[in-house]
Amino acid sequence: MSQADVAYSCGSCGYHLNLTSSNRATSSISSRYSKSIHKGLISFLSIDPSRFTQVDKVHCLPITWGRYRSKSKLLCRNCGALIGYGYGDSTALCGLDSPTSSRSSYKKIVVKIRALQPSEENS
Template structure:
């Protein structure tokens, strides 16, 4: 169940109703660079990881890594509800750069550049 407390909203698992301790105060802004193509999701910069099970995934397929660069292998971690095992979202290491470097071949930030963690949650998995 989505619960409003002051200016923050807290989210629960849609399937079993368990509180996930996801606080809207920890959301990335909706106009952040990676949010443009992420319809149906919310991206958090921090979560209570103890509320989730983690499962590593790796996909070999082209994907858009930066505005001028495509990657070939996408690594991510699936986040599952601790109580019912429903897929809630994913962990990506494609948040803002940890430093202001030029990136690989000066083409902007990429997965090779150290980046902040982004927790991308499916809106349909939350309530």
């Protein structure tokens, strides 16, 4: 972690989440990214699954599309506060097959800015 990096902790209990500003998804900043910042959301490239409790949901699209979109709530492992969401896609039919990707590899990870605080740990 470089000097300019900021490490983040849970905004409720201060639990270190192993999220850093260098791991934010900023390579494709566009008007959509700007809108998400205004909504209080920031994107990260990956998370440390040992720091989160993940609660999965499945949103089915029409069966003719043959897809579903998985959405996992990312909760602080220490206090259970909602930190954000992880999103993934699968080509499995809804309700018939289980997702093939691991729970910690998401296509998109969105974190609520208000659920974070700068960490005082230097790890």
